[in-house]
Amino acid sequence: MGGVVLVHGLYHQAGHFGVVAAGLRRVGVEVVVPELHRGSLREDTRVVQEAVDGFGVAPVVGHSYGGSVITGVRGAGHLVYLAAFVLDAGESAAGWGGGSAALREAVVAVGEEGATRGGGGATNRGGGATRLRPELAAGVLYGDCPAPLARRAVGLLREQGPGCGRGVPERQGWRTTPSTYVVCARDRAIDPGVQRRMAARCGEVREWPTGHSPFVGRPELVVGLVREVLAGLGERR
Incomplete structure (x- = not known):
C-alpha cells in the first residue's frame, strides 16, 4: 500500500x-x-x-x-x-507567535525548577535546553485524551535544544x-x-x-x- x-x-x-x-x-x-x-x-x-x-x-x-x-x-x-x-x-x-501562553508557561530551563521562561514557542530565551513541566504539559498537549494515554505521552516527552522554533525553512x-x-x-x-x-x-x-x-x-x-x-x-x- x-x-x-x-x-x-x-x-x-x-x-x-x-x-x-x-x-x-x-x-x-x-x-x-x-x-x-x-x-x-x-x-x-x-x-x-x-x-x-x-x-x-x-x-x-x-x-x-x-x-x-x-x-x-x-x-x-x-x-x-x-x-x-x-x-x-x-x-x-x-x-507566527509559536505556542500558546499556556504552552510557554509549561516550558522550563533544564535544571531550573519552577522557571517559566519561554521563547520561540517552545525554547527559552536564555539559549539552553528546556523541558516541559509534566503537570502542565498534560493539559496543554493531551487535555482531550484519556488520562492513562495522557500520562504515557507525558512520560515520553524529551528535553529540547534551543533555537529550532526560530528556524526558517x-x-x-x-x-x-x-x-x-x-x-x-x-x-x-x-x-x-x-x-x-x-x-x-x-x-x-x-x-x-x-x-x-x-x-x-x-x-x-x-x-x-x-x-x-x-x-x-x-x-x-
Missing part, C-alpha cells in the same frame, strides 16, 4: 506516533518516524529528507513544529500538516506539492485561529474536534487520513 513518513514536534519523539504507526503497519503501510532533536531546523530537515529519499514519492505528515520541517523537504508526494506550522519564505514558527514545499491541513479545533498549544490562517496556504483543509495531539487521543483519525492520502497518490500515478 506504500509508505509514509511521520514527523513529530518539539519535545516529542517517535514513540508518540506508536499507535498510529502500528495501525498503519497492520494494513500494509511501511512507516518511518525519524527522530528529530538534531539541534536545528536545518538538521531536522536533513534527517527527514533522508527518510523521504528512501521511500521515493510518499506522503509526509508533520505535527506542530514538524510542519516547519516538512515544509523544507523535497520529493514528498503529499504534505499533511497536523496542527502544524506552514511557513512561507523568511518565516519561522516563532514569527530553505524552501516552501506546500507551493508545489499537494497538501492537507488538519485544524485541531480544541488545541491549547497552538491557537486554532492561527492554524486556520496557515491552513489557507494548503490545498485542502479539514477540522477535527480534538486537542493538539490526535495521534494520542484519536489515532484512528490519523490512520484514516494517511490511508486516504495514500489511496489518492495511487490514483494519481
Whole structure:
C-alpha cells in the first residue's frame, strides 16, 4: 500500500506516533518516524529528507513544529500538516507567535525548577535546553485524551535544544506539492485561529474536534487520513 513518513514536534519523539504507526503497519503501510532533536531546523530537515529519499514519492505528515520541517523537504508526494506550522519564505514558527501562553508557561530551563521562561514557542530565551513541566504539559498537549494515554505521552516527552522554533525553512514545499491541513479545533498549544490562517496556504483543509495531539487521543483519525492520502497518490500515478 506504500509508505509514509511521520514527523513529530518539539519535545516529542517517535514513540508518540506508536499507535498510529502500528495501525498503519497492520494494513500494509511501511512507516518511518525519524527522530528529530538534531539541534536545528536545518538538521531536522536533513534527517527527514533522508527518510523521504528512501521511500521515493510518499506522503509526509508533520505535527506542530514538524510542519516547519516538512515544509523544507523535497520529493514528498503529499504534505499533511497536523496542527502544524506552514511557513512561507523568511518565516519561522516563532514569527507566527509559536505556542500558546499556556504552552510557554509549561516550558522550563533544564535544571531550573519552577522557571517559566519561554521563547520561540517552545525554547527559552536564555539559549539552553528546556523541558516541559509534566503537570502542565498534560493539559496543554493531551487535555482531550484519556488520562492513562495522557500520562504515557507525558512520560515520553524529551528535553529540547534551543533555537529550532526560530528556524526558517530553505524552501516552501506546500507551493508545489499537494497538501492537507488538519485544524485541531480544541488545541491549547497552538491557537486554532492561527492554524486556520496557515491552513489557507494548503490545498485542502479539514477540522477535527480534538486537542493538539490526535495521534494520542484519536489515532484512528490519523490512520484514516494517511490511508486516504495514500489511496489518492495511487490514483494519481
